Amino acid sequence: MNLEEFIDDFERDEEAQRRRLAAEKSYAITEHLEAVEDRLEATLQGDSLFGSTAPDIFVGRSGYPSVSAGVLSPVDPDTDASRYVTSSDWYERGLSIDSVFQARSGLLNANQPTNVHVADAWNGFTGVRREVAIADRPVDVEVELANQPTVDLSVDSIASPSGPRATADDAQLAENPHVPRAVEKTLSDDDWRATGAMTYLYNRGFDVYEINTILSAGALGQTSQRKLVPTRWSITAVDDTVSQYLRGTIRNASSIDQTEVRYAEFLGNQFWVILTPGRWEFELVEMKAPQSVWNPRGGDYWIGSDHESFEGRTEYVDETAGAYYAARLGVLEALAERDRQATALVLRNVTDAYWGPVGVWLIRETVRDAVSNESATAESFHGAIERIANELPISHDRLQRHSVLTAGRQTTLSAFDR
Amino acid sequence: MFTAIVSSGTLLAALDSVSVLVDECKIRLDEDGATIRAIDPASAGMVDLRLEADAFESYETDGETIGVNLTRLEDIAGMANADDLINLTLEEKTRKLQIQIDGLEYTLALIDPDSIRQEPDLPDLDLPATIAIEGRDIDRAVTAADMVSDHIALGVNDAEEFFYVDAEGDTDDVHFELDRDELISLSAGDAHSLFSLDYLKEMNKAIPKDAEVTVDLGDEFPVNLQFEIAEGNGSVTYVLAPRIQGN
Numbered sequence: 001m002n003l004e005e006f007i008d009d010f011e012r013d014e015e016a017q018r019r020r021l022a023a024e025k026s027y028a029i030t031e032h033l034e035a036v037e038d039r040l041e042a043t044l045q046g047d048s049l050f051g052s053t054a055p056d057i058f059v060g061r062s063g064y065p066s067v068s069a070g071v072l073s074p075v076d077p078d079t080d081a082s083r084y085v086t087s088s089d090w091y092e093r094g095l096s097i098d099s100v101f102q103a104r105s106g107l108l109n110a111n112q113p114t115n116v117h118v119a120d121a122w123n124g125f126t127g128v129r130r131e132v133a134i135a136d137r138p139v140d141v142e143v144e145l146a147n148q149p150t151v152d153l154s155v156d157s158i159a160s161p162s163g164p165r166a167t168a169d170d171a172q173l174a175e176n177p178h179v180p181r182a183v184e185k186t187l188s189d190d191d192w193r194a195t196g197a198m199t200y201l202y203n204r205g206f207d208v209y210e211i212n213t214i215l216s217a218g219a220l221g222q223t224s225q226r227k228l229v230p231t232r233w234s235i236t237a238v239d240d241t242v243s244q245y246l247r248g249t250i251r252n253a254s255s256i257d258q259t260e261v262r263y264a265e266f267l268g269n270q271f272w273v274i275l276t277p278g279r280w281e282f283e284l285v286e287m288k289a290p291q292s293v294w295n296p297r298g299g300d301y302w303i304g305s306d307h308e309s310f311e312g313r314t315e316y317v318d319e320t321a322g323a324y325y326a327a328r329l330g331v332l333e334a335l336a337e338r339d340r341q342a343t344a345l346v347l348r349n350v351t352d353a354y355w356g357p358v359g360v361w362l363i364r365e366t367v368r369d370a371v372s373n374e375s376a377t378a379e380s381f382h383g384a385i386e387r388i389a390n391e392l393p394i395s396h397d398r399l400q401r402h403s404v405l406t407a408g409r410q411t412t413l414s415a416f417d418r
Numbered sequence: 419m420f421t422a423i424v425s426s427g428t429l430l431a432a433l434d435s436v437s438v439l440v441d442e443c444k445i446r447l448d449e450d451g452a453t454i455r456a457i458d459p460a461s462a463g464m465v466d467l468r469l470e471a472d473a474f475e476s477y478e479t480d481g482e483t484i485g486v487n488l489t490r491l492e493d494i495a496g497m498a499n500a501d502d503l504i505n506l507t508l509e510e511k512t513r514k515l516q517i518q519i520d521g522l523e524y525t526l527a528l529i530d531p532d533s534i535r536q537e538p539d540l541p542d543l544d545l546p547a548t549i550a551i552e553g554r555d556i557d558r559a560v561t562a563a564d565m566v567s568d569h570i571a572l573g574v575n576d577a578e579e580f581f582y583v584d585a586e587g588d589t590d591d592v593h594f595e596l597d598r599d600e601l602i603s604l605s606a607g608d609a610h611s612l613f614s615l616d617y618l619k620e621m622n623k624a625i626p627k628d629a630e631v632t633v634d635l636g637d638e639f640p641v642n643l644q645f646e647i648a649e650g651n652g653s654v655t656y657v658l659a660p661r662i663q664g665n
Contacts, residue, residue, distance in 0.1 A: 382664065417542060
């Protein structure tokens with residue numbers, strides 16, 4: 001698997017603008033950051049030793065293959081560290097954008113510059129980071145900080161937001177981490193390709209969140225190839241790998257027999273999932289409101305779309321980035337569960353109410369929720385689109401120009417044999 | 419028993435026309451020549467290839483069906499210079515294909531034909547419009563459409579008697595029109611169907627620019643594209659299912 005293909009150009013100034021807009025939209029965040037700063041000062045009290053329970057790690061991507069990679073742990077040592085980890089639980093708890101930002105800005109990223117080629121290194125800071133990543137519950141650690149943390153909040157379209165950062169001199173485990181047996185198995189097999197190991201873990205009940213932390217720590221794949229994977233890329237890599245596996249399982253499955261329409265919304269994001277009889281085909285169309293953090297300069301709705309046919313994609317998507325892979329996973333999980341294939345269209349409307357990017361988990365979980373909802377049935381795919389079009393912020397004609405599936409779904413030759 | 423000598427150009431043109439849809443296929447060999455029929459994994463595109471015995475420099479068979487990995491076979495054939503002759507011999511006992519090109523010898527392991535997807539029947543289509551067009555015009559239409567969109571509408575205007583191509587993109591459009599005089603021939607009937615450019619781009623690669631291509635079209639119906647290869651001693655027919663809006 002070539003992870004470099006998941007790199008995309010995210011302009012620095014756009015990121016900064018998004019952060020500023022997000023801060024403007026919620027004074028709570030600014031206030032919260034001040035509270036985090038106070039808390040950090042109180043906890044550290046001039047001491048460079050920071051003891052906490054680390055639930056997660058973070059691997060940056062800037063400067064790849066020399067990246068900054070760190071252990072994340074709550075600034076407040078008395079809280080339940082597991083609540084800071086991105087998972088489907090955040091959706092089930094109905095977290096607000098504010099609470100996501102607060103949770104993530106309360107996590108200190110104690111990091112070191114590292115080369116991603118870690119192979120079988122399990123000592124020093126690299127070792128601690130890897131142990132935290134493969135453990136199935138938060139691990140007690142002691143980190144020696146080289147400097148005073150900088151309190152900030154950075155946002156990303158794929159990864160969850162991240163909070164204060166400090167450079168770490170060293171770190172030690174303060175307990176023996178608990179590592180699930182399936183993870184030990186993938187670790188000890190030095191000749192298992194990363195894609196196969198990811199699928200194995202998924203089939204053993206690990207959710208993509210856990211798998212991407214493990215992948216990101218460089219704990220999967222043939223030993224000599226093992227390297228740290230920037231968090232942002234690992235999220236998409238796992239969504240993609242698991243989806244390709246699931247798509248394979250429904251390749252010969254029979255089609256669903258009528259058009260099904262489902263809906264769910266979360267944090268100002270509306271999702272429609274339309275499944276219609278046919279071979280596997282998938283498209284995500286995203287509409288982003290003008291003047292929102294996602295389309296700050298726009299005077300009109302921004303529309304982006306990506307599509308794959310029965311055989312899947314060979315190239316990284318152009319317009320919808322990690323959202324595509326997260327949405328497709330949700331749809332494929334539902335189809336694989338039913339052992340059916342279908343032609344699937346996901347429409348996402350990002351309203352102005354979605355004022356701060358929380359990460360791609362929002363898309364994955366909302367689509368997962370939508371496909372598990374009761375469906376409305378429609379006479380035809382076209383009929384379904386026409387009905388939904390009334391609720392969309394763009395015209396049917398504009399949708400059709402951006403959506404391959406709306407313009408026409410691929411048929412099979414056998415459908416025309418007399 | 420099968421042994422044949424064929425020019426590398428003829429063999430490659432034949433293989434390329436099939437490999438745009440599938441990676442492996444069955445080749446049926448009988449006294450009239452070689453035929454390949456295959457359908458792509460999505461069951462949307464089909465190819466029917468005939469290479470007559472006259473297309474070969476020499477050709478002998480008792481009637482055989484072999485299964486080949488097209489990518490491999492194309493790679494080997496690609497080792498030949500344009501006018502080199504390629505010598506093919508089937509090893510009965512080992513079920514391998516001996517390929518000789520100017521001193522180079524390659525033994526290709528064959529695939530069990532039963533393990534290859536069953537050959538499709540050619541669909542029985544009654545298409546109302548037929549045109550004959552030069553390969554280079556198809557190339558122009560496909561190349562221009564690809565700049566704006568990933569699908570393309572092909573149609574015939576019955577009343578005004580012209581063939582047209584439309585592509586609608588996010589912001590830009592392409593329209594291309596050829597009337598009776600600009601076509602080789604036109605037998606008009608109302609037709610308009612949308613097709614995936616992924617397929618047409620691949621098929622276009624296999625169509626010689628100077629070929630005369632017969633195109634049969636209908637309304638939200640498959641398209642039939644037929645042209646000759648090997649100086650008239652072979653033919654390729656593509657059938658492609660449309661993308662549709664209705665049910």
